[in-house]
Amino acid sequence: MDNNFKRELIIDNCRNPFHKKSMNEDDFIKANTHNESCIDNIDLYVKLKDGIIEDAYFDGEACAITTSATSIMLKNIIGKTPEEARTLMNEYYKMLNEENYDSSKLGEFNVYQDISKQPNRKKCAILPFQTLEKTFKIYESENK
Amino acid sequence: MNREDFLMYKNNPNLIYLDNGATTFKPKCVIDAILEYYTKYTANSHRGDYDISLKVDELYEDTREVVRKFINAKSSKEIIFTKGTTDSLNIIVFSFMRYYLQKDDEVLITKAEHASNVLPWFELEKEIGIKVKFIPLNENHEVTLDNIKKVVTPRTKVISLAYVTNVIGDIRPIKEISNYAHQNNILVCIDGAQSVPHMKTDVIDDDIDFLAFSGHKMLGPTGIGVLYAKLKYLELFKPLLYGGGMNSRFESTKEIEYKELPLRLEAGTSNIEGVLGLRSAILYLEKIGITKIHEYEQELRAYLIKGLKEIPNITVYNEFSKSGIVVFNINDIFAEDTSRFLNHYHICVRAGNHCTKMVKEEIGVKNTCRVSLYLYNTKEELDKLIEVLKDNKKIFDVIL
Structure with a gap:
């Protein structure tokens, strides 16, 4: 992926983020993740029904990487099961950790393929999935 | 000014360091003072009768005098070495205020205070039921005496403020505030982390009851700070730490006698390198002015x-x-x-x-x-x- 194209995609997801608004409604599970090493602060709202992510939103203040990665994540998880989202997350983490990965499964996430070279930015890139995992844990504990 | 004294610039000629509110570079004399302690007279303080230990004692206690002069305190007994501003403020709150204040007594702070001048008070509120209230700030986000007067009640016992805030950076009119506070039997506690390194501090002229500041924000080493309190209040501080260095004697019969100030509040082996580094930093700052x-x-x-x-x-x-x-x-x-x-x-x-x-x-x-x-x-x-x-x-x- 060409560097300019990657940059444009990140900026576009930053300036026009997908599903960025607060969703303080009862059927949405809310989770917040502070990134301890920086000041990113994201609230994620996830509606899970019958084992499917029916809808999801986010809100908060964060850097360009976290904001864009959250936007891209939300585009890719709605309509999926938590297990399918985790499979995507694992592939994404493989890329961030410089392991062998299947880029065809990652779509827009490929914009972060060089982020492993900047360890402090990797934390920003994984923040959305860490927050998503929190909502899954809440859902799973409520639906045992 | 004086950039040649800072080895950080020699080793990082292109660096533009503009985060001095967080910490500061150390001049060579501070590093030398620490190095000398570890290479010429390593010994514990207040312990030995041999020359190098006495040398450490002399420099350690001289630092108290250097700090006293620097903030214009009356007595070097009013100077306690701590880990830093946070430590000093916590000691003020939990060694003194916890016993001095009663349920429903009010402490005034602002929403512009650093966490270290907020959270100890919040904890004390939970612990003994004091009330922490906020002084409203004006349109420039500054504290004014008029706004203080609006929230003072007969239950107000303490005003705790940064002299200079670490975000807005306003210099508070502390002299005016303590004058009014003392007329109303209110104590004045000052977080000096962002002021002491940058402007003249005079605890007598400003009539400050308690002052906390850090060494590392004023060219000194990390892990060393100062707690100042007027002697009549410091005498009432109940130590948070008990052990070596702060007792005169104790018997199996549980008869205990603690040392006089200031050592009573400095249990355990002190951060000696920190104290000696701080001494050098203050002397350096004074030399420049x-x-x-x-x-x-x-x-x-x-x-x-x-x-x-x-x-x-x-x-x-x-x-x-x-x-x-x-x-x-x-x-x-x-x-x-x-x-x-x-x-x-x-x-x-x-x-x-x-x-x-x-x-x-x-x-x-x-x-x-x-x-x-x-x-x-x-x-x-x-x-x-x-x-x-x-x-x-x-x-x-x-x-x-």
Whole structure:
């Protein structure tokens, strides 16, 4: 992926983020993740029904990487099961950790393929999935 | 000024360090003082009868005198060495205020205080039922005596404020405040972390009851700080730590006698290298002149503000403050992205809420970039900062 194209995609997801608004409604599970090493602060709202992510939103203040990665994540998880989202997350983490990965499964996430070279930015890139995992844990504990 | 004394510049000639509110560089004399302690007279303090131990004692106690003079305290017994400002404030709250205050007594702070002047009070509120109240700030986010008068009640017992706040950077009218406070039997506790390193401190003239500050923000080592309290209050401090160095005698019959001040409040082996480093730092600052440093920072600040105002998409949040702190954002850019952009040019600024998480309710933004100046900064460095910020259109080309 060409560097300019990657940059444009990140900026576009930053300036026009997908599903960025607060969703303080009862059927949405809310989770917040502070990134301890920086000041990113994201609230994620996830509606899970019958084992499917029916809808999801986010809100908060964060850097360009976290904001864009959250936007891209939300585009890719709605309509999926938590297990399918985790499979995507694992592939994404493989890329961030410089392991062998299947880029065809990652779509827009490929914009972060060089982020492993900047360890402090990797934390920003994984923040959305860490927050998503929190909502899954809440859902799973409520639906045992 | 005096850049040649700072080895950080020798080792990092291109570095532009503008995060002095967080910590400061150390002049060679401070590093030498620590090195000398570990290479010429390593010994514990207040313990031995041999020459090198006596030498350490002499320098350790002389530091108390150096600090006393620096803040114009009456007695060196009023100077307690701590780990830093946070430690000092916690000792004030949990060694003294916990016993001095009663349920429903009121403590006044502001939403612009650093966490270290907020959380100990919140904890004490939970523990003994005091009430922590906020002094409203004016349109420039500053404390005024009139606003204090609006919230003082017969139950107000303490006003606890930073002399200079670490985000807005305003210098509070402490003399005026303590004059009014003392007429109303209110104690005045001052967080001096951002003021003592940058301007003349006079605890007698300002009639300050309690003062806390850190060594590392004033060219000294990390892990050393000072707690000052008027002797009549310090005598009432109940030690938080018991053990070596603070007792005169104890018997199996549980008869115990503790040492006089100040040692009673300094249990355990002290941070001796820290104390000796602090001594050297204060002597260095005094040699240059703290007022001269303050004036120089003012000059740099005015220069920076002028430059920042020429950049159309930059918002400065504290244009009128009188300290060396300037907070700003590039409009619509997250503060941390800005600091990463500046880092690309070896410019160090702080992004975030600066441990002042309630200030967002005052200035309307959660996160900002903060420039905090010190004596070794130069106009040339600020020119470079302004030049880079002028070119902020390319921020994403640089950081992504």
